[in-house]
Amino acid sequence: MGVRAHLKSLGLFDVLKERGVEVDDRGIHTGTDPKMILPVTHFESSAEASAVTNTAFDRLQSASVGAANLSAVVTELYSELALNAVQHSESEVGAFGCVQFYEFECGARFICTVADGGIGVRASLCRNVALRSRVSYDWDALELAVRERVSGTGDPHRGIGLYGVSEDVRRPGRSLLLHSGIGSLEINENLESSARRTRLFPGTLAFLSIPT
Amino acid sequence: MPTFRVHDVLMDKILVSRESARLLEGPLRAMTASARRPADASGTTPLIVDFQGVEGVAPSFLDELLSILESLIGSEGNGGERSLIVSNPPTRISLKFEAVARGHGMSVRALPDGSWLLTSTRSSCP
Numbered sequence: 001m002g003v004r005a006h007l008k009s010l011g012l013f014d015v016l017k018e019r020g021v022e023v024d025d026r027g028i029h030t031g032t033d034p035k036m037i038l039p040v041t042h043f044e045s046s047a048e049a050s051a052v053t054n055t056a057f058d059r060l061q062s063a064s065v066g067a068a069n070l071s072a073v074v075t076e077l078y079s080e081l082a083l084n085a086v087q088h089s090e091s092e093v094g095a096f097g098c099v100q101f102y103e104f105e106c107g108a109r110f111i112c113t114v115a116d117g118g119i120g121v122r123a124s125l126c127r128n129v130a131l132r133s134r135v136s137y138d139w140d141a142l143e144l145a146v147r148e149r150v151s152g153t154g155d156p157h158r159g160i161g162l163y164g165v166s167e168d169v170r171r172p173g174r175s176l177l178l179h180s181g182i183g184s185l186e187i188n189e190n191l192e193s194s195a196r197r198t199r200l201f202p203g204t205l206a207f208l209s210i211p212t
Numbered sequence: 213m214p215t216f217r218v219h220d221v222l223m224d225k226i227l228v229s230r231e232s233a234r235l236l237e238g239p240l241r242a243m244t245a246s247a248r249r250p251a252d253a254s255g256t257t258p259l260i261v262d263f264q265g266v267e268g269v270a271p272s273f274l275d276e277l278l279s280i281l282e283s284l285i286g287s288e289g290n291g292g293e294r295s296l297i298v299s300n301p302p303t304r305i306s307l308k309f310e311a312v313a314r315g316h317g318m319s320v321r322a323l324p325d326g327s328w329l330l331t332s333t334r335s336s337c338p
Contacts, residue, residue: 046229057226072268079228079270157315160271164308
């Protein structure tokens, strides 16, 4: 499948057209792509994030790809990334997410992506006065955001979602990449996290990879 | 022991949001009020929340459920021990669920039948 066909199968062109972007995708044929569990889907509230998550779960089950118990694992992790986006990003364009199944040479994987056009992790954490002095840079903020009970809300019961995702990906073959502003953070199976400066992403993007 | 079936109220297979959990508050309050017998007035009888039919649960949902439990017990005015049994949990206990329990002054452990037992780890007395 070529790049154009892949982007169309992702649902990217439909999302752009829904938002008034002129896209001429005539003649780009994708056929049925069994690997597309959830095309790029827009959501902007917790209720919509919940609905999208349950749609992804139903499609994972009916697609019969990967081990049966992974459907719940994939969707639980996806749900936390989706909730974070709608609850903390303050994104004027809401959030977008997709779930895919890929068969790479090194093995099959689920790929979950959630992105928003919001204020970014650093600005979100700075809402909490107690954290301001600890987040000088975007990459500092990402390192802090994956720790237990760290939240821009200051609510002692918050700050579990991203911590939970980061702990769940510290298993063989799994990885999480967070990109916010000019910072990125990668966590993988080796119990390592690597934060660094990178190119600007105007908002926050989370990329999750889970082997079958 | 009073048993509350989540799937009787929420149809979703993956329980995600705090808003979803809040939909349980009314039915939970009604059930605990009707089930409370004089012998249970101490509030030490664990409430059983049955997740049969649920395939996944996010920490946010569980956190809100525990907040509701705290609210229910607080409204009884007994300051007693808090305990909750999650039967037919859709997933195994992991660090994130332990963290959620800690946030409410509770610990969580697996029972031989796979259920989770959440109990308060701190006294509610000053």
